[in-house]
Amino acid sequence: MSSIERFLPRRHLTPVSPNTTPAQDNAPVSLGIDEAPAIAVEDLCKKYHTHWAVDDVNFNVPKGWTVGLLGGNGAGKTTTIAMIMGLVVPSFGRAMVLGHDMATERHKVLSRMNFESPYVALPGRLTVRQNLTVFGRLYGVANLKARIEELIEDFELGDVLDRVTGRLSAGQKTRVAVAKALINDPDVLLLDEPTASLDPDRAEWVRSRLRAYQKRRGATILLSSHNMTEVEQLCDFVVIMSHGRIVAMGRPGELAERFKCRDLDEVFIYLARVA
């Protein structure tokens, strides 16, 4: 058995976190929080033709936590997030958000969620103000004008407010996309590489806004990123995927210790090569 296989039961797996005992291996990993989790991923699988894009993934995200979903390209992160959002129906297992199965009851919870992804863009021909207004109305935001003013201030969008979204720089578009993701004060926020196109200064600035939002709202955040510094700064817990499976999970510091690495970057590289 290779070193990685100790963390990788082949079927019906739940990777072993430092606090779980073997008896718990087939149950979603508990993070030591008694309250019902904001996100519960149970035996989640997705098969495309003959390929398992996601294979028996289990994890819970307690309310108010920020969890990082990591993995190389093709690891299954985006498919997992898409199933949590209810945009993709699992082949097996389920993804629950705030107690609702996202395959069948997503409409009950969508107004309390939001997301940002580089695969998705805001309508480029609309101005920033028009986009925020349209999405604010779709989410039924009360006092929409005041909420948009708050976001303009938080994300320093005053200068671009009446500019066409499609003509903004990549960094400005990201700020607008994150502002849109927060327009309804979501309880659950799914972020797919939220700072990918930003310079380090702007990326840190966006992270600080996300931290402030999380602290103010007590929101639950599931974050996918290739930026390990970002993950270490933002996340309480990390789930690492490879080839559709979870290969490790734990607190960022614990993972580095467990794999005898200096930081999460090294853990990521180590797992990517071994897995």
Add this chain to the structure above:
Amino acid sequence: MTQSLNRIAAMTARYYYILRSSWLRLLEIVYWPAMQMMVWGFLYTYLYQSKSAMASTAGLLLGAVLLWDVLFRGQLGFTFTFLEEIWSRNLANLMMSPLQPAELAASLMLMSLIRLVIGTLPVTLLTLLLFGFNVFAMGPGLILFFLNLVLTSWAIGLVVAGLVIRQGLGAESLAYSIMIVLLPLCCVYYPVEALPVWLHPVAWSLTPTYVFEGMRAVLLDGTFRTDLMMECLALNAVYLGMGFATFVALLQSARHKGGLLTMGE
């Protein structure tokens, strides 16, 4: 209910912003029907002046062109408005919002109607001014003709939108081509009797056939066929229901297939 109406209004505002953002788009809505009408209008004038056997039926030609355009532009307006979401990679944003499929469909229908009015009203006036053909002379029955054709265009638009969601942009060309299948079968320019007998049931299963037969009854015999329009409305109710059910089924199928998140990439 109020929230639902708010979401429909938000989506309609979104499409209105797009339309308003480009005068070229507005011009395009009028341009194609206007050019088509010019061609058929001059043919109408030629036939009318030639004193041939065809002269007496020349008006039918322009009436048919105008009504066919209602059907064709109605479907294009619906489908193209939907395709905006795919082209701008915005579909996942909408699917992740509380917007329901029925609300999306309602906003697309509303926008199709707005585009139709923008496109056909100037052309109708142009036809009257240039060629002296007054489509409003068909009387109040024209409203039922219009309503029935619009309902059919929405039913077809829903199926096309569903296919684009299910199959991706590969199905985009259906937006332009699907109506052409109907053109020979729904007897736009000739009566049902002109078709082979074995095609009659096919023609009568298509709602536009009722409208074009009804138009010919008004223009040739001066009679309004209420029976045809009522049958047509009933069929349209069935087709619209089937169109929406197909849209929802294809959306659900796309959720199984995956790809909604990356749609438009």
